[in-house]
Amino acid sequence: MTDLIQTTGPGRPTPLDLQLVLLRRMADHNPGLVEDARRELGVSAAEMREANKRWQAAVRSPRARSAAARWSSVLGPPESTAARRVGGLDCEARRWPVPLWPGLRFEVLAGPDGTVWNEWLVRAPGARGPELRTLEDLTPWSCTVDEAARAFAPARPLEGTAPTRWGLAFTAPDGDGVRREVVAEFTWGLLQRTALREP
The missing domain is CATH 1.10.10 (Arc Repressor Mutant, subunit A)
Known part of the structure; x- marks a missing residue:
C-alpha cells in the first residue's frame, strides 16, 4: 500500500x-x-x-505509518543518522536540513521499534552556534534547548505547555552582571522567549 x-x-x-x-x-x-x-x-x-x-x-x-517512518516519507532519506544512547537506552538520531534555518537541522530520535522519542531543531554539525553570555543574548530563534542548557548550566527542564514545547529554568547575568532567575520557552527546540522568574 x-x-x-x-x-x-x-x-x-x-x-x-x-x-x-x-x-x-x-x-x-x-x-x-x-x-x-x-x-x-x-x-x-x-x-x-x-x-x-x-x-x-x-x-x-x-x-x-509510525512517526519515524512518517518523517522519512515526507522529508526523504535523512542527511545523517547516528547511534545515540539516552540514559540507558539506545536510539538513532536522524537529521534533515531545514532551508528556512540553514544552521539548524530537524532531528528525530527514534527507538529500535521506530517509536519517536523526540522531534526538534538542533544546531547543524560544524555550524557555529551563538555566544550566549547574558540575558541580552537570548533573543527569539537565537539558540536551541541544548545550547541554552549548556551556556547557563545547571539548567532545570520544565514541562512544556504543548507537546512541541519545552521550558528551561536557569540563572543568567543581565547586562549589568546581576544574576537573574530566568524561564526560557522553546518550540520545536528553538528559543521563543524568556521571562524573569517571580521571587
Whole structure:
C-alpha cells in the first residue's frame, strides 16, 4: 500500500509543509518573525493553514505509518543518522536540513521499534552556534534547548505547555552582571522567549 504521506501530490504533506507546521506552532510567541519567514517561503496565510490541515490529517490517519517512518516519507532519506544512547537506552538520531534555518537541522530520535522519542531543531554539525553570555543574548530563534542548557548550566527542564514545547529554568547575568532567575520557552527546540522568574 502506498503510504499516505508522500513528498508530492495534492492533499499530501511536503517538506515545505513541515516548515510551515513548525512556524505555525511558533506564531503564538513570535507572530512577526513567523510572518517574515512565511513571506520568505513565498506562501500565503491561507496556504499555511492548509499545510497544517494536511499535516494533521496525515498524522491522525489510521493508515499513517509510525512517526519515524512518517518523517522519512515526507522529508526523504535523512542527511545523517547516528547511534545515540539516552540514559540507558539506545536510539538513532536522524537529521534533515531545514532551508528556512540553514544552521539548524530537524532531528528525530527514534527507538529500535521506530517509536519517536523526540522531534526538534538542533544546531547543524560544524555550524557555529551563538555566544550566549547574558540575558541580552537570548533573543527569539537565537539558540536551541541544548545550547541554552549548556551556556547557563545547571539548567532545570520544565514541562512544556504543548507537546512541541519545552521550558528551561536557569540563572543568567543581565547586562549589568546581576544574576537573574530566568524561564526560557522553546518550540520545536528553538528559543521563543524568556521571562524573569517571580521571587
